[in-house]
Amino acid sequence: MAVQRGRRNGAAVARKLATPDADNAPTAEMPAVTENDEGTRARSIPEAAVARLAVYLRVLSAMAEQGATTVASEELATAAGVNSAKLRKDLSYLGSYGTRGVGYEVSVLVGHIERTLGLTRMHKVAVVGIGNLGHALANYGGFPGRGFPVEALFDVDADLIGVPVGGIPVSHLEDIPRVCRDRGISIGVIATPPTAAQSVCDRLVAGGVQCILNFAPVVLQVPEHVEVRKVDLAVELQILSFYVARRNGMVVG
Amino acid sequence: MAVQRGRRNGAAVARKLATPDADNAPTAEMPAVTENDEGTRARSIPEAAVARLAVYLRVLSAMAEQGATTVASEELATAAGVNSAKLRKDLSYLGSYGTRGVGYEVSVLVGHIERTLGLTRMHKVAVVGIGNLGHALANYGGFPGRGFPVEALFDVDADLIGVPVGGIPVSHLEDIPRVCRDRGISIGVIATPPTAAQSVCDRLVAGGVQCILNFAPVVLQVPEHVEVRKVDLAVELQILSFYVARRNGMVVG
DNA sequence: TCCTGTGAAGCGTTTCACAGCT
DNA sequence: AGCTGTGAAACGCTTCACAGGA
Structure with a gap:
């Protein structure tokens, strides 16, 4: 699984680009010193x-x-x-x-x-794509460690709309912007097939979502103010594969 | 979600330590040049x-x-x-x-x-812990991009043993070493609760598994020759939380 | 004495900028 | 003219090693 956090833009690349793992480069213009509720320095933590x-x-x-x-x-x-x-x-x-x-x-x-880490405040989560993975995520029910309650679910499948999963009824993709805004969702989790991911992402952004955790194997294009992290199973497995191959001397049969 | 790949050991730390994200430092003793089936240089790729x-x-x-x-x-x-x-x-x-x-x-x-990446060869996968997440992973059925067929499933739950999930019957945790060895599993995926993770990990290692993808929020201890990557939902969400907090000026209500 | 806190050195990764091939 | 391949500079992260407080 690769983790992404894009920041710099490549040469002719306009929108923020997301990249895996050790990419990013929190260089230059980091926000100036800001303080949290207790005056703790929160600036420039690598x-x-x-x-x-x-x-x-x-x-x-x-x-x-x-x-x-x-x-x-x-x-x-x-x-x-x-x-x-x-x-x-x-x-x-x-x-x-x-x-x-x-x-x-x-x-x-x-x-x-x-x-x-900003955990003194709740961060409401929406899960989009209630397939195998989305189902699993929705059932985590109040994500790990609390502070991340799942408060909205979305899918395209008409058979799923209205059905409660982990206590929350599934809404349609089209309602993402409205529902997210109404419920004050701040984190969107994308667990859709790759083809749907970008449009889902756009709707989440339209709904005021600031952070996205993306399980779909696509590079999402988002405006600057939105933070994307990516979890990519295929990439993780392939990285593991690389190390097996190298360890075994690469002499494949 | 954090990705881990330990390498260096800390001062008094004997076993390989796994750490998140940009940890590791493939320093010093990288394996000498090795060649794969086509003579492609495979050494020292960052x-x-x-x-x-x-x-x-x-x-x-x-x-x-x-x-x-x-x-x-x-x-x-x-x-x-x-x-x-x-x-x-x-x-x-x-x-x-x-x-x-x-x-x-x-x-x-x-x-x-x-x-x-060593993808010219198959890498058989075992999934341990057939809960919500394990179920989802098992049903991926032949992991993303092919080349990673799921060939063994394990759980403790007596009600699950023998039940086929995604076409493969679930075996008991105790049989991990034998089954992994018999089926030539090379990648183990841990989707158990955190308390079970280390013992599952030890059994996978005993079964000759070389790579582990760990979804449990624990730092696994493994011998040197085993590669661990970690996927941690809570950590991912907390990192996102940090960026929201920072962006919002940290002035929490 | 013990353990934290931190400048400074060491490394790995990214970016720059341009030489060199097509 | 266009695009790759790559030394070298820039940058950030990690590790070292020790000053300094309890």
Whole structure:
């Protein structure tokens, strides 16, 4: 699965382009310093670090549940699968909330990461394309970790319209803009066949959706203010295939 | 969704550590030059480029279907969502197969990318955890783009054992090592709850599986020779959340 | 003594810009 | 004239190594 986050535009490319994995280049004009509800610096956290913060958050939550109140960088790093220098650097982007000689207070860190990731606010999710995958996503029912309630479902199939899936009735693709606006959807998940993806995407954008998680194997064209991340099974498998092939010396029968 | 590919070990960390997104550092000891069936250089293709090659392949296949025989870097780049310099650099890792003043021959490029990614050989897939997501994955039936047939399914649920899903009967988790070995599974997909993931992973490894695609929100510990990629919905959503928050000036109500 | 926080070095990736072939 | 292929510069991320506080 590849993850995309386009930013730069190529030479003659007008619209924002989405690209897989380590593409993007948060270069030049990053937004100037902005502050969140607590005054935490939220500027210029490297892309890569943001992704890891989410992982630290999960690990920290698990640790908190097991009663840990304090954690050292080495311990947290190991649990999160990174080295401790990277972890400390990542955390330093949030500010200095550790205690030298001791470590970090779990609850404090959880709070700061949540604020930094904008998890103090709900993000309503719409799932488009209620096939196998869409069904699975809709049934997650209130996405992982809470804070991401699924509040709208869409499909083209007339047989599905009105049928509740995971408690929410399916609406028609044409109603995407209206429903998204009415319900204040901020994240759209595209789980349609590739041919439908771009038009679905356009409707989501028309409905005021700011972020899109795209499972369809297509490069979506979106306006600048919309953030796209891509999950591509075929790409993931092919990358794995590359490493098998290389490991096996590439001498294929 | 985050993608992981661990490589370096942190200080006191013995087993390979998996980390999200732009982690890894294919540094130092990359395998020496190896050749594939056609003598194509397969060494030292940057991680990031490999991920993009899979995308180029999809775009090229679509172009071929529409009758294109030749394509220029600018055109292919735009369609793939990257800039043309990056595309040319990526393709140059395969060797020089373009024609100056003209472009690339589509079929030739498709062939070279397929060989480089090891797609000339089948990679049998096992899906573990036949819940909502596992069901969806099993029903993909012969994963995207062919070359990745699903040939084994596993679950703990007694009610599921023996039931065919997408044409393949579900086996018990305990049989993972035997079945994987018998059927020559090379890629394992973990779609279980997080608590089961590590033990499932260990069994897959015991069954000779070389690559794992992990949908469970856990950092898997695997031996060096096993490649793990991770797909994490919660992480993806949280990254999107970060960008919404930043865009909105972080001034949360 | 222990562990955080961080400049600075090291690397990998991206972009630039142009030489070179058709 | 057009487009590829690629050194070299630019950039961002990771790692090192140690200063400095508890």
